[in-house]
Amino acid sequence: MQSTSAYLDSLRPAGSKRSSKRDVIVDVFLKHEGHLSADDLVEVMKAHDHRTSRATVYRTLQWMVDAGLARRVDFGDGRSRYERTYRHPRHFHMVCESCHRSYEFLSSDIEALIEEVAALRGFDAKEAALQIHGICETCRTGRQPLPERDGITELVFARDALRVAIATEKSGLQFYTRAAQRTTDARGRAVFLKLAEEEKHHLSTLERRYRELVALDPDLESRPTFLFFKGAANGLFAAGAEELLGEVDDLHALKIGIRCERGSHRFFKKYGERFEDSEGKRIFLEFADEEKQHLDLLINEYRSLVERLLRRKRAPRRPAASQARRARPS
Ligand SMILES: [Zn+2]
Ligand SMILES: [Zn+2]
Known part of the structure; x- marks a missing residue:
């Protein structure tokens, strides 16, 4: 994993002088998870024994936005807040009106809907902000949230990415096991x-x-969901496995497999590419590659089966005739 400072060095033009004050501010900001206004960051700096002016902090925040390290968020209370983008996927927010804490989440279903609406209106969508305002669970129930830890968003993100991949893999396994049981073609069965x-x-x-x-954080499994993948969570192959229960011949079974693998490959690639550099991104992109290999294998198999069926259709006479000859009493 690339360290933050190595990443920052890579951003600096060759030979440019280190601006140490800016580096310190950037460093403190990137280590802090959450959403900070310029004033908040001045306070955080103070807590780290660094005194800086609001103007310097503000300029540095602007520099980070331009460099793609930070993003400005507006929770509708008239203050600009900033959050890091480095190793932090794009997401939506829930904002508590009582404690003013904000909670992050991401949903592939919401993103898909936004894309669909924009496309139908011929709109080239660059960015979308979605905020849910209300009262958070902590304020509502008095139940204390789990302790925050450095880098916890990335861990939760990786956890959720793995959960989606595992659900997909499980439904894929069910699909291929069922397809192997039902296919009549020996070669097709071997592939399944x-x-x-x-x-x-x-x-x-x-x-x-x-x-x-999970071994990295004892609370990891009970932390709230960050990535909501409703459509994908029950497995991208589940519908295909269901379809196999009907009247399906070998070609059709391969076709369903191709459709599932293609859908799965596209899904993981699309979201993987969208995420900021992170473990979650790696999990998605690696998984997308695996699905692509399966897809290619199935397409080859489909073509080969079509050819074999055609050959069988084109030359059915010879074996039939020889069988007839053999059957005839001599
Ligand atoms: Zn609250
Ligand atoms: Zn955020």
């Missing part, structure tokens, strides 16, 4: 069995990564 084996293997890898991740 091979894919089922691969899904099983990937699944155990993902589950091991999940256990390693």
Whole structure:
């Protein structure tokens, strides 16, 4: 994993002088999770024993926005706040009107809806902000939130990315196991069995990564969901596995598999590319690659089966004739 300072060095033009004051502000800001106004950041700096003027902090925040390290957020109370973008995916906010805390979440379903609406209106969407204002669970119930920790958003993000990938892998395994049971073509069955084996293997890898991740924070599993993937959460292959229960011939089964793998590949690639550099991004992009390999394999298999069926159709006479000859009593 690239360190923050290595990343900052890479942003600096070669030979440019380090502005130490700015570096300190940037460093403090990037280590802080959450949403800070310029005044908040002055206070945080003070707590770190660095005295800086509001003007310097403000200029540095602006520089970070321009450099793509920070993003400005507006919670509608007349103060500009800033949050880091480095290793932090784009997300939406819930803002508590009682304690003024903000909570982050991301939803593929909301993003898909925004894209759909924009496309239908011929609108080239660059950015969307969604905020839910109300009273948070802590204020509503008095239940204390889990302790905040450095880098916790990234851990929660990776946890959720793994959960989506695991759910997809599980439904993929179910799909290929069922397809192997139902197919009549020996070669097709071998392909489905091979894919089922691969899904099983990937699944155990993902589950091991999940256990390693959970070991990093005792509260990780009970922390609130960050990534909401409603459409994908029950597995992108679930509908396909359902379809296999009907009247489906071998070609059709392959076609359903191709559709599922393509959907899964596109989904993980699209969201993976959108995320900021992070473990969650890596999980999505690696998974997208695996799905692409499965997709290519299935497409090849589909073509080969079509060819075999055509050959069988074109030359059915010979074996039939020889059988007839053999059947005829001599
Ligand atoms: Zn609250
Ligand atoms: Zn935020």
